[in-house]
Amino acid sequence: MKRNLTVKGLTALTLALAAPVAMGEVSVEEYRAMLADKDANPGFLVIDQGEALYKTKRGPKNASLEKCDFGLGPGKLKGAYAQLPRYFKDTKRVQDIESRLLTCMTTLQGFDEAEIKKKLYADQRYNESNTELEMLAAYVAYQSNGMKIAPPLKHPAEKEAQKVGEAYFWNRHGPMDFSCATCHAEDGKRVRLQGLVNVYNKKDIQATMSTWPTYRVSHGVVRNMQHRMWDCHWQMRTPDIDYGSPATVALISFLTHQAKGGTYDLPGMKR
Amino acid sequence: MKNHTLILSALLAGAFGSVHAAEDLSAKVDKLVASSFKPGEGQDMSRLVQDDTQKLCSKTRNNPSAKDADAINKRERATIKYPDGNKLMGDWKNGEKLVKGGFGMRIGAIEPDKADKQKGGNGGNCYACHALDPKEVAAGNIGPSLTGYGALRGASDDIVTYTYDKLYNAQATVACSSMPRMGHNGILTPAQVADITAYLVSPESPLNQK
Known part of the structure; x- marks a missing residue:
């Protein structure tokens, strides 16, 4: 080694020798700080769009969604998302925010479910704007901002969804042999540089669940929890998991109960 | 006699209760999967069918008994093909x-x-x-x-x-x-x-x- 190393050279050398992971973490931290600027969250625009859409008379029945019951009674949106998923008597099943939206769009507005499901998510590859479903979910969820995550666990179906949801969390299938637990059952794990939530770590899972729906910078749109479930399954190389399906609702029930007591901080902003 | 049967049942339930519960839960997960993916263009439903190893690892949450682990090792070793x-x-x-x-x-x-x-x-x-x-x-x-x-x-x-x-x-x-x-x-x-x-x-x- 040359003896006349400059201070600058030494610094560079020290940095180069520092654990590459640590350097990665620093830039990730800066990035996260930028993401935490709430006023700059483009998700608010999507929430406004969702509100307008929610109050517009649409569909074959020319009705708005204002009488939709998210569990606290027709039209009662304030705090409703904070108490989802829950059992609904009319559909006789546990529903999350997205599957309940589908119910209201079909029963109140007369839309055809299969027709709605043809376009669930904005395609980030083509810079698409959020779909109506995504806007609506963002708006309804935001009405629980600042409230505690408090899904009910009284009805046997709610207990069942949580329990079977956890069992499904450990279910390994597909060509990668993955389950959700492969990535999300230990502290401090990463895929590449992306940190992974440990759903058995209370703080970790609360931080995650309290910030969905979330504006995803890399997608340029607001994503909801159903999209997150689909995205993980897609990466696991399974077929597309069906929107609002029993497996997604059971999983989301499990995850939401793990995060119980956290405080919704919406809309979130993530990579 | 009746008492003995009861005691025996209780003992069996104690010994096999958790195994039965795990079987029961696995069956419920299978049902969940069957109702949550739709066949159609671009889908491959065969990917959802678990082999014996995936089943066992799911049921035991990746914590198989020593005997099961041996069985998995043996079965999986037999699959290895060389170029x-x-x-x-x-x-x-x-x-x-x-x-x-x-x-x-x-x-x-x-x-x-x-x-x-x-x-x-x-x-x-x-x-x-x-x-x-x-x-x-x-x-x-x-x-x-x-x-x-x-x-x-x-x-x-x-x-x-x-x-x-x-x-x-x-x-x-x-x-x-x-x-x-x-x-x-x-x-x-x-x-x-x-x-x-x-x-x-x-x-x-x-x-x-x-």
């Missing part, structure tokens, strides 16, 4: 491309991987979970670091075979390992597994440079 000519050390340069690639096998109607983008087959997606080349910062940590793998272990036939087998079917040695059975599940061909083996073991590989 033509049994050459387990392939081309490390191609292996380097394979470890970087994360492409392939994503299906469905929403965002399937396009075949025309998939030159050279599927990626091994190794960096998702492992550190390899010390120059690559963006490495995951679900699996152990493999930086300097060959420099630490040498390149004896035993090491080469062990490495190839691990890549081809990780559960031949560790039952319910988190690692995909890359060869057995058809993500990588035997020749590609040999290329990655060379990338890990070969002294020329960037992974083994200081």
Whole structure:
């Protein structure tokens, strides 16, 4: 080694020798700080769009969604998302925010479910704007901002969804042999540089669940929890998991109960 | 007599209750899966069908009994296939491309991987979970670091075979390992597994440079 190393050279050398992971973490931290600027969250625009859409008379029945019951009674949106998923008597099943939206769009507005499901998510590859479903979910969820995550666990179906949801969390299938637990059952794990939530770590899972729906910078749109479930399954190389399906609702029930007591901080902003 | 039957039932329930509960829960998960994916264009429902190893690892939450773990090791070992000519050390340069690639096998109607983008087959997606080349910062940590793998272990036939087998079917040695059975599940061909083996073991590989 040359003896006349400059201070600058030494610094560079020290940095180069520092654990590459640590350097990665620093830039990730800066990035996260930028993401935490709430006023700059483009998700608010999507929430406004969702509100307008929610109050517009649409569909074959020319009705708005204002009488939709998210569990606290027709039209009662304030705090409703904070108490989802829950059992609904009319559909006789546990529903999350997205599957309940589908119910209201079909029963109140007369839309055809299969027709709605043809376009669930904005395609980030083509810079698409959020779909109506995504806007609506963002708006309804935001009405629980600042409230505690408090899904009910009284009805046997709610207990069942949580329990079977956890069992499904450990279910390994597909060509990668993955389950959700492969990535999300230990502290401090990463895929590449992306940190992974440990759903058995209370703080970790609360931080995650309290910030969905979330504006995803890399997608340029607001994503909801159903999209997150689909995205993980897609990466696991399974077929597309069906929107609002029993497996997604059971999983989301499990995850939401793990995060119980956290405080919704919406809309979130993530990579 | 009646009392004895009752006691026996209670004993059996104590001994087998948890096993039955696990069976019951597995059956419920199967039902959940059956009602949550829809066949159609671009879907491949066969991917949802679990083999015996996946079933056991799911049911035991990756914590099989010693006896079950042995059975898994034995069964998975029997699946290992070697490339033509049994050459387990392939081309490390191609292996380097394979470890970087994360492409392939994503299906469905929403965002399937396009075949025309998939030159050279599927990626091994190794960096998702492992550190390899010390120059690559963006490495995951679900699996152990493999930086300097060959420099630490040498390149004896035993090491080469062990490495190839691990890549081809990780559960031949560790039952319910988190690692995909890359060869057995058809993500990588035997020749590609040999290329990655060379990338890990070969002294020329960037992974083994200081």
